[in-house]
Amino acid sequence: MSRSSTEHRLRRHVISSEEAPLLVLMCGLSFSGKSTLARALAPSLHADIVSLDDINANRGLHGGQGISGEEWMRTHRLAEQDVRRHLALGRHVILDDTGSPRFVRDRWRDIARTAGARFGIVWLDVDESLQSRRLAANREARRRPDVTDEVMAEHRRTFEPPHGEDAIRVDAGLSVPVETVDTVLSALSGR
Structure with missing residues (x-):
């Protein structure tokens, strides 16, 4: 089956107008490839x-430099408003966030349920070595704002993977080839 016919079949199933909108929560550590995927x-x-990094940037904040819990709560409230608005319009939403700790995922799951939307978690599982290489490469190329070593260490220490939550696990060591996108689309089609 060709790439276009596979994508067409998956797209038809996932975004059928007869089905409820879909909220996809990207989950993973910084530099795992969530935004790229x-x-x-x-x-x-x-x-x-809906990107929490973009919301923070619009507010003049950058998570990689450290943001207070109070400011993160404000950012989450803004993201919730945006997600609810899209879902109310029947739009599918990809929420670009770390999706941790678990109570954050539970909150998004509840928002989807309340909106009558389907819900899926896409977890980009990255090992520390690859994450460190990507961080170092970013510091040289400056493709995105830096994450301080202190913030990164805290992020690694407190990250709660979505074990037992029916998450779609993606090996972050893979590039984002057609096969990865197709695999995730296929898994989401069952949500």
């Missing part, structure tokens, strides 16, 4: 991306 998935899902 979200951008690759969005066109096939016809989904809007």
Whole structure:
């Protein structure tokens, strides 16, 4: 089966107008590839991306430099408003966030349920070695804002993987080839 016919079949199933909208929560540590995969998935899902990093940037904040818990709560409230608005319009949403700790995932799951939306978690599982290499490469190329060593260490220490939550696990060591996108689309089609 060709790439276009596979994508067409998956797209038809995932974004059928007869089905409820879909909220996809990207989950993983910084530099695992969540934003890259979200951008690759969005066109096939016809989904809007809501990025907590973008919300913070619009507020003049940057999580990689450290943000207070109070400011993160404000950012989450803004993201919730945006996600609820998209879901109310029947739009699919990809939420680009770390999705940790677990209570954050539970909150998004409840928001989807309340909105009558389907819900899925896409977990980009990255090992510390690869994450460190990506962070170092970013510091040289400056493709995105830096994450301080202190913030990164705290992030690693407190991250709660979505074990036992029916998450779609993606090996972050893979690039984002067609096969990865197709695999995630196929898994989401059952949500």
